[in-house]
Amino acid sequence: MKATDLRGKTAIVGVGLGGLPSAPNRSSMEIQTEAVHRALADAGLKPGDVDGLFTGSSHAFMPALSTAEYLGIRPKISDTTMIGGSSFIGHLLPAAMALQYGLCDVALICYGSNQGSGFGKLKSMSEPQTYEAPYDPRHPITSYALAAARHMHQFGTRREDLAEVAVAARRWAQLNPLAFARDDLTIEQVMAARMVNDPLSTLDCCLVTDGGGALVLVRSERAKDFPRPPVYMLGTAMAHWHRQISSMPDLTVTAAAESGPRAFAMAGLTPADVDVVELYDAFTINTILFLEDLGFCAKGEGGAFVRNGRIAPGGNLPVNTNGGGLSCCHPGMYGTFLLIEAVQQLRGEAGARQVDNTHIALCHGNGGVLSSQVTALLGDASTL
Amino acid sequence: MSNLFSGPGPDAVFAAALAEGRFMLQQCDDCKKHVFYPRVLCPHCGSPKLAWQPASGQGTVYSTTVVRRKPEQGGDYNVALVDLHEGPRMMSRVDGLSPHEVVIGMAVRAKIIDEPKKGKLLVFMPAQGGVA
Ligand SMILES: [Zn+2]
Numbered sequence: 001m002k003a004t005d006l007r008g009k010t011a012i013v014g015v016g017l018g019g020l021p022s023a024p025n026r027s028s029m030e031i032q033t034e035a036v037h038r039a040l041a042d043a044g045l046k047p048g049d050v051d052g053l054f055t056g057s058s059h060a061f062m063p064a065l066s067t068a069e070y071l072g073i074r075p076k077i078s079d080t081t082m083i084g085g086s087s088f089i090g091h092l093l094p095a096a097m098a099l100q101y102g103l104c105d106v107a108l109i110c111y112g113s114n115q116g117s118g119f120g121k122l123k124s125m126s127e128p129q130t131y132e133a134p135y136d137p138r139h140p141i142t143s144y145a146l147a148a149a150r151h152m153h154q155f156g157t158r159r160e161d162l163a164e165v166a167v168a169a170r171r172w173a174q175l176n177p178l179a180f181a182r183d184d185l186t187i188e189q190v191m192a193a194r195m196v197n198d199p200l201s202t203l204d205c206c207l208v209t210d211g212g213g214a215l216v217l218v219r220s221e222r223a224k225d226f227p228r229p230p231v232y233m234l235g236t237a238m239a240h241w242h243r244q245i246s247s248m249p250d251l252t253v254t255a256a257a258e259s260g261p262r263a264f265a266m267a268g269l270t271p272a273d274v275d276v277v278e279l280y281d282a283f284t285i286n287t288i289l290f291l292e293d294l295g296f297c298a299k300g301e302g303g304a305f306v307r308n309g310r311i312a313p314g315g316n317l318p319v320n321t322n323g324g325g326l327s328c329c330h331p332g333m334y335g336t337f338l339l340i341e342a343v344q345q346l347r348g349e350a351g352a353r354q355v356d357n358t359h360i361a362l363c364h365g366n367g368g369v370l371s372s373q374v375t376a377l378l379g380d381a382s383t384l
Numbered sequence: 385m386s387n388l389f390s391g392p393g394p395d396a397v398f399a400a401a402l403a404e405g406r407f408m409l410q411q412c413d414d415c416k417k418h419v420f421y422p423r424v425l426c427p428h429c430g431s432p433k434l435a436w437q438p439a440s441g442q443g444t445v446y447s448t449t450v451v452r453r454k455p456e457q458g459g460d461y462n463v464a465l466v467d468l469h470e471g472p473r474m475m476s477r478v479d480g481l482s483p484h485e486v487v488i489g490m491a492v493r494a495k496i497i498d499e500p501k502k503g504k505l506l507v508f509m510p511a512q513g514g515v516a
Binding site for chain 2: 130136
């Protein structure tokens with residue numbers, strides 16, 4: 001038995017979004033359940049068909065219990081592994097294992113939050129870190145600013161390069177009717193935005209919005225019984241090396257440098273095989289770090305790589321095609337949205353932002369302060 | 385070599401020393417590496433044989449940021465990651481100059497100050513003689 005045995009064995013047969021672009025006066029559970037309803041309808045299923053539940057939350061202490069009760073379902077297995085915003089890509093692994101071993105037949109991954117309307121700022125259940133808290137870092141931006149500053153110092157990455165990431169995300173968002181931020185945006189505007197934690201300005205930061213996402217998974221042998229084209233999980237891998245930024249071994253190298261190669265190995269693929277890339281862009285520096293760590297360019301070259309619209313619509317490498325956390329949505333934890341955008345691209349149903357000839361998508365989740373990293377490779381039927 | 389599984393734990397020992405104006409670091413008896421933050425097991429080799437020693441207080445700024453804050457709320461302040469001479473890295477703040485003047489690679493030395501509302505706080509000052 002080996003990790004590669006999981007390649008292609010799990011299929012995503014339903015996806016759904018909820019609460020986008022905003023959902024005033026609606027609770028997190030209501031937004032999540034809208035997404036669940038849409039995902040189940042997409043798969044031609046009812047809540048009672050779900051017998052495996054994989055979820056996480058910034059508002060519920062025991063989210064599997066709350067979610068199952070609200071939906072009126074009785075899961076045979078639940079998992080709520082909490083590694084931050086990457087959790088939901090991480091949930092692909094226990095879901096795939098539970099399906100393979102017959103512990104469940106229909107797995108549901110879901111998340112929902114009303115952070116945009118309900119709080120207006122990032123809500124976190126994260127506890128203060130004893131040896132960092134006395135210095136009043138702003139959670140989480142100070143940590144990301146320290147990583148960006150180090151990357152700029154070590155490799156000559158420029159603020160303009162960070163701004164290029166924000167502008168590319170915005171240009172994709174302008175093609176997505178559900179994206180929250182769709183106004184024109186220039187590099188000059190990002191550079192001139194109010195500085196929050198040097199070198200990161202307000203426009204280097206992800207949005208704080210409402211939103212929910214849900215995915216329905218089954219064993220691939222049943223995938224063709226469902227109405228929509230199945231999307232297959234080809235490889236998924238997780239890695240985490242630290243919790244707080246002061247414990248990160250090298251602020252210019254994330255654990256994506258480990259999760260990426262393991263996910264590619266499971267899938268039998270390389271970065272050159274990937275048609276669309278969905279990266280967890282909590283801050284502009286993330287996109288640059290993950291492009292490097294996942295092997296799309298060499299370490300230190302991410303800033304130069306994104307220049308001249310390379311990851312924007314019409315560029316060589318389509319990255320964050322829904323507009324990302326920077327311009328589409330970021331309701332606290334963004335993992336489900338990466339997967340859902342990849343599925344929509346692989347099905348060819350992404351509308352104006354559809355990337356032609358998309359067969360393989362990479363989704364990369366980040367959690368904490370560059371702490372947990374989960375990479376997933378998804379493919380259409382031609383990749384099995 | 386103290387027994388780290390009984391009596392006040394490493395967090396409490398560190399805090400008590402700091403309250404007396406001393407900056408203490410742990411060093412592993414087995415792999416000889418220094419450890420910060422304080423622990424009951426060495427994160428490098430798993431050994432419970434961690435002994436306390438006075439820190440040299442010498443360090444180098446590994447990364448730095450200015451947390452922007454309105455003047456009426458106290459103004460901008462520095463948050464830095466400092467690589468200690470002994471090896472471990474810690475979050476701290478560099479005092480004694482504008483937060484905007486703190487740069488990566490700057491040599492710094494530890495200083496324990498009395499911070500309003502917080503008590504003793506370990507910060508760093510620019511070291512005499514420039515770059516580490
Ligand atoms: Zn040791």
